[in-house]
Structure formats: C-alpha cells, structure tokens
Amino acid sequence: MNAVGVVVEYNPFHNGHAFHLQEAKKSADAEIVIAVMSGNFLQRGEPALVSKWKRTEMALKAGADIVFELPYAFATQQANSFASGAVSILDAAGCDSLCFGSESGDIESFYRAISYIETNNEHYQRQVKSYLELGNSYPKASSLAFHDLNREKDLLDLSKPNNILGFQYIKAIQKQDASIQPLTVSRKSADYHDAHFASETIASATSIRKALFSEEGNIADLKQYMPETTYQALLNYRQEFGLFHQWETYWPYLRYRILHSTSKELSFIYDVEEGLENRLAAAALVSNSFDEFMKKIKTKRYTWTRLQRACVHILTNTRKNEMDKHEEKAAYLRLLGMTSNGRVYLNKNKSQLQLPLISKLSSVQGELLALDIKASRIYSMGAIGSAQQRLLELEFKQPPIFLD
Incomplete structure (x- = not known):
C-alpha cells in the first residue's frame, strides 16, 4: 500500500x-x-x-x-x-x-536552495553571523544571508514559514x-500567519483562533471555514472541558513558575539563553496577562515564537539536559x-x-x-x-x- x-x-x-x-x-x-x-x-x-x-x-x-x-x-x-x-x-x-x-509550490526551488547554500556554505555562514551581530533573530538572519548571496528572481523565499519547514x-x-x-x-x-479571513471558505488556523478568542467570537460564525466534523468536534470539546486552550489560560501557572524560580534555575531551562532569565523575571513582576508579558520581553533578536517556546519549557520545567540528550x-x-x-x-x-x-x-x-x-x-x-x-x-x- x-x-x-x-x-x-x-x-x-x-x-x-x-x-x-x-x-x-x-x-x-x-x-x-x-x-x-x-x-x-x-x-x-x-x-x-x-x-x-x-x-x-x-x-x-x-x-x-x-x-x-x-x-x-x-x-x-x-x-x-x-x-x-x-x-x-x-x-x-x-x-x-x-x-x-x-x-513556493515548486519542489525544484527547494533543491536549488539547498544546493546553493551547500556550495557557498562558508560565505553563507559569515553572512548569517553578520546579520545576527546586527541584532536580527536567527530565522531573519538566515533569510537575509541567503538573499544576499543569490538574488535570482526564482529564488526560494526563506522568510516564509512553510518554505522554511x-x-x-x-x-x-x-x-x-x-x-x-x-x-x-x-x-x-x-x-x-494570516490573522484575517482571506476568502469565503479558506482561512488560516491563526485567523480562526483569533476570531474564537475575540470578545465577539462565536464559533458558529466560523463554520464556513472548516468541515462539519471539525465544527462539531470543537463544540463537543468546549462543552466537555469548558474552554478552548490558549496562553492566557496558563498565564497564572507560568507567572508562578517564573517568580518562584531563581535566575540560576531559569537559566537551566531549555531555550532560556544569554541572560534572558533576568528579562523574564522582571517582566513577570509587572505583567497582568500573557500578552502584556510577551510585549515586555520581545526584542528584535528574539522572535515571538522563540520566546513562546521558552515559555512552554518554563511552564513544563523542561531543562536543557533533558532536551539535549535526545538524538535527531x-x-x-x-x-x-x-x-x-x-x-x-x-x-x-x-x-x-x-x-x-x-x-x-x-x-x-x-x-x-x-x-x-x-x-x-x-x-x-x-x-x-x-x-x-x-x-x-x-x-x-x-x-x-x-x-x-
């Protein structure tokens, strides 16, 4: 089969x-x-x-x-x-x-990108390092470095999330x-990442979640963007467990974990790097919501996604030695x-x-x-x-x- x-x-x-x-x-x-x-x-x-x-x-x-x-x-x-x-x-x-x-939608563009980077790897890595030193996040630095090296029109856009994956x-x-x-x-x-509805039947998961958690959010209004089986599954889940999960639900637990930990303990958590533990602790003291907390810790160097992943590991108390020991x-x-x-x-x-x-x-x-x-x-x-x-x-x- x-x-x-x-x-x-x-x-x-x-x-x-x-x-x-x-x-x-x-x-x-x-x-x-x-x-x-x-x-x-x-x-x-x-x-x-x-x-x-x-x-x-x-x-x-x-x-x-x-x-x-x-x-x-x-x-x-x-x-x-x-x-x-x-x-x-x-x-x-x-x-x-x-x-x-x-x-992209073109499989050959991926092979060309991989081949080009492998052929010019030394130069590419220098460019990545240069953009990192300017304060860019790693994904942004990688994309900028690739575009610097190859400016052809049919170039794979490595700033797009699905192309990256x-x-x-x-x-x-x-x-x-x-x-x-x-x-x-x-x-x-x-x-x-589209937070808005792009057509009458197709919407990103991001836009669906944003609508669900808005003040006027009504799941019935989103029915056209999903199969009937999904719509019914969402209704059943909310009825059984009382909610749809989001970061704000876990904010009190995350805040407790941060404030309960010393800076050294936070530094052992996976993805908490380069003094980020101090920034996390300071922001947790004065933030009343997860969104407020994220806006306080966000910098040019760290993407929102990277910071959220660090927060997941803090919430689950997942340490560097637990993640680093696993193979590829x-x-x-x-x-x-x-x-x-x-x-x-x-x-x-x-x-x-x-x-x-x-x-x-x-x-x-x-x-x-x-x-x-x-x-x-x-x-x-x-x-x-x-x-x-x-x-x-x-x-x-x-x-x-x-x-x-």
Missing part, C-alpha cells in the same frame, strides 16, 4: 487542511495518508486549541488514515529539529513520500538517507488513531516498522516519552473543574481512536 506522509498540527483542522490532504493523496498516488501530528504543545510555542485526541479525531474524519504523535522533544523545537523528528517517524512508518504545503524536511530526508520522496503543494488562499530521530511511533484502512496498513507492515509501535503507555517507559506525559499533565491544568481530571486521565486511559 503506497503511503504518503504529512506533518501537521491541525490547530484546528480547517478547509485548507482538507485541501492539502486531498492533494497529497492525489499527487503521491497514495492509498494511505499517515499524519505526524504535534501533541498538546506546538512548534510556535503555544498550547493547542484542543487536545491531541480531539485533533486526531478531526484528522481521521477528514481523510487521514493513521495519526502518530510528534514527541514534545521535537514538536516544541525550531524548524530543523521539528522536521528531523517528523521525517524520522514517517520513514520508520514506511512512507513512500512526504507532501508539505508551501508558499519544507526546506528543513528535505534536508532531514537527505541527512537521514530516508527512502521518502518530497512533494509540495501551494498553500491555498490564506498565509500561515524519534525513538518510537506513538499511535493516536487510525481508520480501518490504517489498521490494514499497520497489520500488513507491522514487522517492517523501524521503531517500536506504542498504543498503550502502561507498559512503556523512556525519557523521551516522559516529556510527553509531563506536557500532557500540565496541559490538562487548563481545563475547568472536574474536566481537568478527565483530561489528565486521557494520557493513560485513552486508547488509539479507531474510525471504521
């Missing part, structure tokens, strides 16, 4: 994602779609709108056949580590191809010598859900999977998995009342979701 892989967050699943799944299956001529999905905390350093289980349900009902979890140690990292973990899972699961959305997916495939063919489709209508590849396949076609695929290929398949946590241990469990426990603190306990127990009690 020919399998195409996708790397996703589905925060939440919307019509653009449905288009991507359809195009991925078609462009790869695949019978099976395998999704590697971030858990309860995401690459941009945010808590997911709804739990990984509800997002798995959305994915299966919309066309995915198998959903594996991207471990916390990769899901909350910068693009190269995020991509490396995801590619290792898709390769271990036997995917023939990986299809990603991009602003696609670039890293292909690099990871090459580095891991994975038997995966990369494919790309153009993003439809809405940009990844995942150590297991955590099964979150499957369709009947997905079950057939796994049964047929189980003996050929390159990593252990985990469907129950009770008999499994490991440091990488321990980070996932800890993250899920902290995430459950966002629920209201008795729903908090129900969400907490899901990590151990919820079997993989099966959609017949």
Whole structure:
C-alpha cells in the first residue's frame, strides 16, 4: 500500500487542511495518508486549541488514515529539529513520500536552495553571523544571508514559514538517507500567519483562533471555514472541558513558575539563553496577562515564537539536559488513531516498522516519552473543574481512536 506522509498540527483542522490532504493523496498516488501530528504543545510555542485526541479525531474524519504523535522533544523545537523528528517517524512508518504545503509550490526551488547554500556554505555562514551581530533573530538572519548571496528572481523565499519547514524536511530526508520522496503543494488562499479571513471558505488556523478568542467570537460564525466534523468536534470539546486552550489560560501557572524560580534555575531551562532569565523575571513582576508579558520581553533578536517556546519549557520545567540528550530521530511511533484502512496498513507492515509501535503507555517507559506525559499533565491544568481530571486521565486511559 503506497503511503504518503504529512506533518501537521491541525490547530484546528480547517478547509485548507482538507485541501492539502486531498492533494497529497492525489499527487503521491497514495492509498494511505499517515499524519505526524504535534501533541498538546506546538512548534510556535503555544498550547493547542484542543487536545491531541480531539485533533486526531478531526484528522481521521477528514481523510487521514493513521495519526502518530510528534514527541514534545521535537514538536516544541525550531524548524530543523521539528522536521528531523517528523521525517524520522514517517520513514520508520514506511512512507513512500512526504507532501508539505508551501508558499513556493515548486519542489525544484527547494533543491536549488539547498544546493546553493551547500556550495557557498562558508560565505553563507559569515553572512548569517553578520546579520545576527546586527541584532536580527536567527530565522531573519538566515533569510537575509541567503538573499544576499543569490538574488535570482526564482529564488526560494526563506522568510516564509512553510518554505522554511519544507526546506528543513528535505534536508532531514537527505541527512537521514530516508527512502521518502518530497512533494509540495501551494498553500491555498490564506498565509500561515494570516490573522484575517482571506476568502469565503479558506482561512488560516491563526485567523480562526483569533476570531474564537475575540470578545465577539462565536464559533458558529466560523463554520464556513472548516468541515462539519471539525465544527462539531470543537463544540463537543468546549462543552466537555469548558474552554478552548490558549496562553492566557496558563498565564497564572507560568507567572508562578517564573517568580518562584531563581535566575540560576531559569537559566537551566531549555531555550532560556544569554541572560534572558533576568528579562523574564522582571517582566513577570509587572505583567497582568500573557500578552502584556510577551510585549515586555520581545526584542528584535528574539522572535515571538522563540520566546513562546521558552515559555512552554518554563511552564513544563523542561531543562536543557533533558532536551539535549535526545538524538535527531524519534525513538518510537506513538499511535493516536487510525481508520480501518490504517489498521490494514499497520497489520500488513507491522514487522517492517523501524521503531517500536506504542498504543498503550502502561507498559512503556523512556525519557523521551516522559516529556510527553509531563506536557500532557500540565496541559490538562487548563481545563475547568472536574474536566481537568478527565483530561489528565486521557494520557493513560485513552486508547488509539479507531474510525471504521
């Protein structure tokens, strides 16, 4: 069975994602779609709108056949580590191809960019260093350096978030010598960070979340931008757990963690670098909301996303030595859900999977998995009342979701 892989967050699943799944299956001529999905905390350093289980349900009902979890140690990292973990899972699961959305839509432009940087690496690294010294963030410095070296009109724009991820997916495939063919489709209508609605049926997940959390936010007004199954899943989740998760929900816990810690203790936290611990502590003392706190700590050098990822690690008390010890590849396949076609695929290929398949946590241990469990426990603190306990127990009690 020919399998195409996708790397996703589905925060939440919307019509653009449905288009991507359809195009991925078609462009790869695949019978099976395998999704590697971030858990309860995401690459941009945010808590997911709804739990990984509800997002798995959305994915299966919309066309995915198998959903594996991207471990916390990769899901909350910068693009190269995020991509490396995801590619290792898709390769271990036997995917023939990986299809990603991009602003470029041209797979050859990615190969040209990789080849050009490799050929001119010494000069490129000097330019990156130069832009960093001017106070730019690393993603900005990298993009500026690349554009300085190659000003051709068909140049891949490495300032765009999906192009950056696609670039890293292909690099990871090459580095891991994975038997995966990369494919790309153009993003439809809405940009990844677009906070406004771009059409009558297509909107970015960012704009959907912004609308949900606005004062006049009404989920019924967003129905046109998502499949009916997503709409119903969101309604059910809010009814069961009392909310949609966002950073403001966790602000009291984050503030406590910062104010309760010494500067030295904060400096041990992953992604807290170069005296950032002092800036965090000073801002936490005088901020009444997460948004106010972020605006106080934001600098030209640190992107909003990078700072949010540091906040996730502070919230979960994830230290540098916990993250640094992990290799570039995942150590297991955590099964979150499957369709009947997905079950057939796994049964047929189980003996050929390159990593252990985990469907129950009770008999499994490991440091990488321990980070996932800890993250899920902290995430459950966002629920209201008795729903908090129900969400907490899901990590151990919820079997993989099966959609017949």
